[in-house]
Amino acid sequence: MDNMDRREGEQMARLACKALEAKKAMDIKVIDIHGVSVMADYFIISTASNPNQMQAMVDQVEETLEKAGHQIKHVEGDRGSSWILMDFGDVIVHIFDEENRLFYDLERIWRDGRAVDARSFIDGE
Numbered sequence: 001m002d003n004m005d006r007r008e009g010e011q012m013a014r015l016a017c018k019a020l021e022a023k024k025a026m027d028i029k030v031i032d033i034h035g036v037s038v039m040a041d042y043f044i045i046s047t048a049s050n051p052n053q054m055q056a057m058v059d060q061v062e063e064t065l066e067k068a069g070h071q072i073k074h075v076e077g078d079r080g081s082s083w084i085l086m087d088f089g090d091v092i093v094h095i096f097d098e099e100n101r102l103f104y105d106l107e108r109i110w111r112d113g114r115a116v117d118a119r120s121f122i123d124g125e
Contacts, residue, residue: 006034009041009090012070016093017121019064020046023057025095029107030116041090043110044118047101051079057095058084065091 013030020028025046034041048054062072070088077084082100086093094106107115 006041009034012065012068012088012091013042013044013116014121014124015064015068015070016044016061016088016091017118019060020044020057020093020095021122023053023060025057026098027101028118028122030118030121031107031110031113032116033110033113035114036110036112040087040092042116043092043094043106043113045094045096045101045106047096047098049098051097054081054084054095054097055079058086061086061093061095 017028017030026049027045027047029045031043031045032041033039033043046057048057058075065072065088072086073089074087075084076087082097083104084095086095096104
């Protein structure tokens with residue numbers, strides 16, 4: 001993967017983090033997985049406190065990334081789900097309810113990836 005592709009993935013991840021923050025997502029984590037997986041460059045993991053917030057977060061991420069020219073490739077889960085996965089190619093966004101975030105513990109599973117400071121993505125540093 002060349003540097004242009006990596007920069008595009010990083011920009012997508014930044015936009016997704018800002019979209020999640022705008023809808024008050026809890027505990028946003030960013031994992032750079034480009035060195036350990038070919039499926040994406042970044043995983044973004046966040047928590048919603050209720051189903052309405054979860055749907056608002058999904059809508060905000062999709063709208064924000066589509067406005068920037070990034071089409072969603074696949075979605076797993078729906079309005080009644082406890083975990084929604086949004087695949088944008090270079091970036092995969094996971095939105096969990098609190099119980100399932102703890103149960104699936106993606107941060108542990110993907111610990112070979114590099115943790116990125118989500119706050120720096122949100123604040124634009």
